[in-house]
Amino acid sequence: MGASIGALRVQATSRLRQVSPAETQHNPVPEHSPVPDLRTRVERGGAAKYHEANAAKGKLFARERVRLLVDEGSFVEDGVFANVAADDLPADGVVTGSACIDGRPVCVMANDSTVKAGSWGARTVEKIIRIIETAYRSGVPMVYLVDSAGARITDQIDLFPGRRGAGKIFWNQVRASGSIPQVCALFGPSAAGGAYIPAFCDVVVMVEGNASMYLGSDRMVEMVTGEKTSLEAMGGARVHCTESGVGHFLVQDEQQALDKVRAYLSYLPSSWEGTPPVRDVVPAPAGTDLGALVPESERQAFDMRRYVKGLLDEGSFLEIHALWAREVTVGLGRLSGEVVGVVGSNSMFKGGVLFVDSADKATRFIQLCDAFNVPLLFLSDVPGFMVGTAVERQGIIRHGAKMITAVSEATVPKICVVVRKAYGAGLYAMAGPGFEPDATLALPTAKIAVMGAEAAVNAVY
Structure with missing residues (x-):
């Protein structure tokens, strides 16, 4: 057995030849940016004009939302270099990873609306699936920070129909429901099929004025039904928190939304196998008859x-x-x-x-x-x-x-x-x-x- 392996190695080595300097000159090895530079580029997100447009609406950058939500220094990103070869798709428009909130492990997904309006490509979908699977397997809460225009129609063959297509996101959410806490904070749109991410969560926090959920845009509704409406009237935060019941908490800004996520998780165990956290006894309000x-x-x-x-x-x-x-x-x-x-x-x-x-x-x-x-x-x-x-x-x-x-x-x-x-x-x-x-x-x-x-x-x- 050992002699046979040795003979194969000799044969393989004999087929290799030295590459001449001239050949190297005509066929140069492709140059790549050093990893730290790539990471810096990815972490910047989309173009400056999209950051400015979001800031004008009172919206934070996806990575800033994650930073404000989790314990300092605890976030470990997954799939940071997804689609790195495409200059205009850093992290393929979604930030995913694990972290701690109040010292307890969680998994986090955050759409980056500065990258093609937070829309989904094939790698976006794979990253979301993977982080939900990680949360479910590990028995830790899953937090969704949603701000997405939905699927990229141009990429639908790659992201929509397959066994690990967009439907697998919802399959995993349903499987995890009741096993681990799932909470969504909605900062912008959650359109079309993407609207089901909030719907499958335990609770949904919505920022008034910016958050919206709808299966079809106002233009699509007019084309299909003839009804003239607006995104706010049809699927705005107040509509869903007061009329449809899809939204659970209506807040005025993004910091309030993140605070509400932390507060909600503080009452629940990390999974169905645990018990709710116990706190120091605080008396009921004095003087209440x-x-x-x-x-x-x-x-x-x-x-x-x-x-x-x-x-x-x-x-x-x-x-x-x-x-x-x-x-x-x-x-x-x-x-x-x-x-x-x-x-x-x-x-x-x-x-x-x-x-x-x-x-x-x-x-x-x-x-x-x-x-x-x-x-x-x-x-x-x-x-x-x-x-x-x-x-x-x-x-x-x-x-x-x-x-x-x-x-x-x-x-x-x-x-x-x-x-x-x-x-x-x-x-x-x-x-x-x-x-x-x-x-x-x-x-x-x-x-x-x-x-x-x-x-x-x-x-x-």
């Missing part, structure tokens, strides 16, 4: 958010979806330093009645808490689900069933507090006694019934 916050008359509305803030550790409540389906309040907070998820009826809005959107809002939040081992606290003041032709056509029964299913399937500790009323199927949706909560607490103001007194009288007489 919870009993005084609840009116005796159920006809009189009160703001459940004040009740929640008076119950939890002071300053710990992070409300989610604060501007959408406001008849139910959901969010993360701490009780004696331990993380809890709160689902509360809010009679200040639509009397606290559950509608299609509020059922969806609560359902998704309950599933989030169940996935990441966050105990659930239900604060009930619910007249039940809405009735009538409009909601029946919208599928109120189907959406209500989803909420009740989520409550039934949740395996985390559950406590139901009937603050004032729990009528009809509202009792079921708020983890009433039949849904095996760890405890059901009825306050002195509590009423549990199939329906309210007046409705019952009308039904019987």
Whole structure:
């Protein structure tokens, strides 16, 4: 065996010949920039005019967003030299890598809108797929800093249809959902298929005035349907945070968006296998009389958010979806330093009645808490689900069933507090006694019934 290998080496060596100086002169070895110079060029991003245009809109450079988000010096970039041979595509328009936030490992993706408006090429897609796979395999949160015009139509053969094409991004997001936290901060557009990156995340933070999500541009909509609209009216940050429910947090600038990402992650474990981080105990706000916050008359509305803030550790409540389906309040907070998820009826809005959107809002939040081992606290003041032709056509029964299913399937500790009323199927949706909560607490103001007194009288007489 050894002799045979030796003979092959001799044969191979004998076929090699010395290259003459003349041949070298006529066929020079290609010169490349030193690696540090290449890195510097890549890290500059796109042309200066694109940086200036972004700055005029109050937008930061993608690498600056990453720097402000993660712990100082912790970011390690992946694929920095992707498409380096193309002078106008540094890093192929996306920054990916691993870092730490508050000392905990995370993976990060950030679109660079100074490079072809942050659009996707084949290597962009591969880098995004790879970093999600890394996060999922490692069991660490995945953070998406999105600012992208979508796929490059000119590159669609390379990036769209293959086994590791753009669809693989969403497949990986779905696979990772509930296994690791996924959070998106949206600083600019998220167009066409790219709009699904935020949609598959646990929560989406949107910067008012700059962030937008849409499947088709305003020009495409006009061409296809004849409707004349604008990107802001169709898919702006306020629309998605108040009407569609795709956005969870509406913020005024990019620093607020990054702060919200950090705050959200501070309540969750790195993966489904962990437990939520425990903090030092902070007492509830002094002088808050919870009993005084609840009116005796159920006809009189009160703001459940004040009740929640008076119950939890002071300053710990992070409300989610604060501007959408406001008849139910959901969010993360701490009780004696331990993380809890709160689902509360809010009679200040639509009397606290559950509608299609509020059922969806609560359902998704309950599933989030169940996935990441966050105990659930239900604060009930619910007249039940809405009735009538409009909601029946919208599928109120189907959406209500989803909420009740989520409550039934949740395996985390559950406590139901009937603050004032729990009528009809509202009792079921708020983890009433039949849904095996760890405890059901009825306050002195509590009423549990199939329906309210007046409705019952009308039904019987």
